[in-house]
Amino acid sequence: MADKKPKREESKGDSSKVTFNIDKAKNFPDWYDRAIEVAQMVDTRYPLKGMNAWMPYGFKALKLMMRQMEMLLDAKDHHEVYFPMLVPESIFGKESEFLKGFSGESFVVTHAGKNPLTEKLYIRPTSETVMYSMVREWIRSFADLPLKLYQTVNVFRYETRMTRPMLRVREVVKFKEAHTFHATSKDADSQIKEGIEIYSEFFDMLMIPYLVVKTLPWDTFAGAEYNFDFMSVIPDGKGIELASVINLGTKFAKAYDLKYETEKGDHEYVHQTCYGISERELGVVMAIHGDNKGLILPPLIAPIQIVIVPIYFAGREDPVRKMCNEVLGKLTKLGFRVEFDDSGKTPGEKYYKWEARGVPVRIEIGPRDVEAGKAVSVRRDTGAKASVPVAELEKSIRLAFEEINKTLKENGQRYFSARVLHFATTKEVKEKYTERLGMLGLPWCGDQGCAKKLEKDIDIPTIGFKPYEGKGQKCASCGKTAGVTELFFGRTY
């Protein structure tokens, strides 16, 4: 493994200098570790696999991101709740498919001090079982439905594969899981649509490009009827699941006896959905948009949106400091998250520091600016500098934020379209998909045998499928034209 903290790269001159020099497509793990380190997102030194300490800056970014999701959920009548972290084995094991899927990767509490517990306690790997055993008491009649809940909790999964901060962890931090309860299967289906809309809006806000696919029937979430996955790609070409929107049908309702009384007085099982996101999303934002200076954060979730760097000269500090404070006060009042870096470091060092953290806009103020009543504004994404009259700073910053968003969105789309490829036949895949990076789609008739055959043929695992825009595709396996969808393949995280 390369040095974790190599010597500074040789400078090419001015703002083209970088903090480190790692090709994130070729050597993603090293790039990602360095980016996290220089941005002070999480501290990876805690001696437990897959469990990291969140540092102030990283945690603020995470909270800002999660706040957006809360606003989206609240706007659609989801209510926040909290359920316990420990689950008695008797409750955990009620839904057999769920038990099969999750018992192997759960941490289990067996002792209290030295004394063995009479019943094993599971630490939630996700909260279906905990919540449903209680919500059973909360739902009496059709008038209680739909019930849409969410909670923000840490969940624990004993990952055996390699872990990576945020992207794959054993302690998932601030897992935001929504669980909904409905009278009919039709209602549950439309809730799935709402879930997809909420998540689409969320990922659009974060400038994360994605693909929504339906998971293959033999590959659904443990205990689910069907689910949709939001998939993106990280720079090394591996697919990554951003989120899953899951229709649980009545499987859990039957296991946990979740019934409601209908208008006629009958008792019916409720229909359920669930969907969740986690810290992983932040990791993906960093991975897709970061560069060799560090992070590039969308202004929406940047803990510091604007940093003010004073340029002092001996004996002339006061007017500069005064103006910096004025600008700080003015911008803060306008609602921006602003930092005035008045530390004793040199300007250059400050530039590197705040660029590493992905601060969208930097304002430099020196004696020249004070005299002219101007400030220099620098964009993190492009490095473009502009001298702006102080009176026009607000306007200029708002415009810069818009442009940064636009740039990130376009970069994201370009990035993604180069990594999601569409083919008609396996022959074409073998000829053209030589680097085997990203995800690829092939036409598929819907038959399990055909999917397995294609998977084996091109030696890349299936991800999920989605309808084609047009018509006329032939299944790449059997050649049938009826009911053909695009089946996606890719190596995933």
Place this chain on the structure above:
RNA sequence: GGGGAUGUACGCUAACCUGGUAGACUACCAGCUUUGGGAGCUGGUCGUCCGAGUUCAAAUCUCGGCAUCCCCA
């Protein structure tokens, strides 16, 4: 689950093979000085993963534990 590698200061690394004063860089602290892209000078703080064994003497050799990383299933 199977295999391999590694553990020295916040970080990176030297000394380990061949046992004998733990050293450099970075970071951090103090002072001076400087500031439009990682300045400099002086001084200072901090370290051999844990346990056992061998030895006059262990960072170094042996055994065990713990942790991390990598590869394979």
